[in-house]
Amino acid sequence: MRRLLVLATALTLTACGQTPAVQEAAREAVQENGQAAPAGFPVTVENCGRELTFDRPPSKVVTGYHPALETLLALGLGDRITGRTFFGESAFLPGQKEQYDKIPQISETIMLPQKEVMLSQGADFVLDNAMASFDAAGGYATVEELDAAGSPVYILGGWCSPEEVLRFTLDDTFTDLRNLGRIFGVPDRAEKLVTELQGRLADVKKRVEGRTPVKVLATDGGKGPVNAYGGAGVTNQMITMAGGVNVLAGVKADYTEVSAEEVSASQPEALLVSDYATLRGEDTPSSPAKAEEAFAIARNSPAAKDKRYLALPVAAQHPGYRNLLAVTDLARFLHPDAFAQ
Template identity: 85%
Template sequence: MRRLLALVAALSLAACSPAPATKQAAAPQAGFPVTIENCGRKLTFDRPPAKVVTGYHPSLETLLALGLGDRIAGRTNFAESPFLPGQKEQYDRIPEIAPTIMLPQKEVMLAQGADFVLDNAMASFDAAGGYATVEELDAAGSPPYILGGWCSPEEVLQFTIDDTFTDLRNLGKIFGVSDRAEKLVSELQAQLAEVRKRVEGRTPVKVLATDGGKGPVNAYGGSGITNQMITAAGGVNVLADVKGDYTEVSAEKVSASQPEAVLVSDYATLRGEDMPSSPAKAAEAFAIAKNSPAAKDQRYLALPVAAQHPGYRNLLAITDIARFLHPDAFDQ
């Protein structure tokens, strides 16, 4: 999925113009209508969505975390990362409408008759790729919501952890489960507060986050979601001075960065010439930064790539990263 960022960065929000968000409801429901803002559009819902289509898996995970699996009528394929506990069974019960992580092509997508679409990248709404645009889906009564504010290349770089909390609260309002959303937000905030407490006062660990490459290296710079997770977990990104999120960095720059630990984007079940394993990608990083503490200790963590996209999982991943960077802080 991370390789989609190159495409995401090339897209604009030109297709996103304000439009009615839902089909006319037969009768108003208590607590509705609800209006929220996403990608510069105001979306108004007269009732909770009942026929939802989800795109890349973190969007599905987020709805499942809110207990909304019964509202999902169609999903895309997911084979990149291990499933979160208890979610594989729910995933299997939902009809698959696309064999890839992308939403289906325009005709198939519009034929779903969805009353809500949730995704976390603009790539699935690119007319040039044969997809239904945001404007077309709005007009069809299938309004898309983009997680994390990843509505334009600039906004991808501006992501903060708080954006995920905003998404959870917005989805709570849209589906009429605000109490449930606030409970989940409180639980996640408590987990993050516990992480901060445990790593407070400890020297930040110097971290290289990479998706492989012998030069240039596919790596994560000082903006965006991965950089945010590293910082929240008690680390410091050795490429923090590099502009961008997912970007190419010279081997010389990586060699000079002297990381103490390496995070490797892990695609789990996807393997092949263009998708090397996490150990192979870690070995590439160690070979480039061969005199670094990370290389000497062979210290790396395989980070599920799904956690490096907006959604519920990125909040959970912060604890995993913190345990990796500061294991002694969690022995107490």
């Protein structure tokens, strides 16, 4: 799945143009009908090099890959979501499965539905965290087509091009939370969540500070070449913040392939393994199987000798609320003594 999202993102760079004049026409129509804008509106935010303006909070929202839904649920906006994609890969965040079940599913995959189905949703806001679901060549509605239909698209983390994926920082998630708070008219709620999450990260930083960083190999399986995470992007950021050091930090990539020889020479002390759980197909090995593949390649490493690995839900390796939560889980794994008290 990760490979699919990355490849499709590279095909959809044209979707980062300017917001069409149709949104301005919609604003004029509201004014002509005598509808007063709610307090604090209109709101304008920037995303993917485009300015998005909202005269009122969205009320008919469609979400793409699950971290987008999780982020809105964390902001208490579940009642605004009228359509979501399928999620079946790993554990839901606490309390979110019940909300997920109540929202109509409009796609049997993690991707948004095909163009005609998507346009028929009549959404007034679309939230996703990659450009994969907006690729015309794949039969999807483009960002421009959705804009023209009155369904403006916001991409979490600014994952709008391969270059922007590499530039991602965890601070971008805080920017998204604040932007979404403004768009939905709940800025105080968003700021409260930001403060809570910043407190969690500050606690992790305090606990791991001064400790020797653990050498981590982040892998998505493979016997050679190995699907792994290099020294740019969200996974590398999480490893560093959790008190680890990415053994592939010198590879200037987010998700990429590296040789078995490079993995063997890296001598990791622990593995971080992307977990797809029930999303797995026959050609997708389980997390334990992927860990064993890496242990076999780096068989003389401390990680292999200790059989030390953490299965991380792959949803946490995409922009959204969950990647900030995952830093604590990763820190507990790397430095359990720091959390003993």
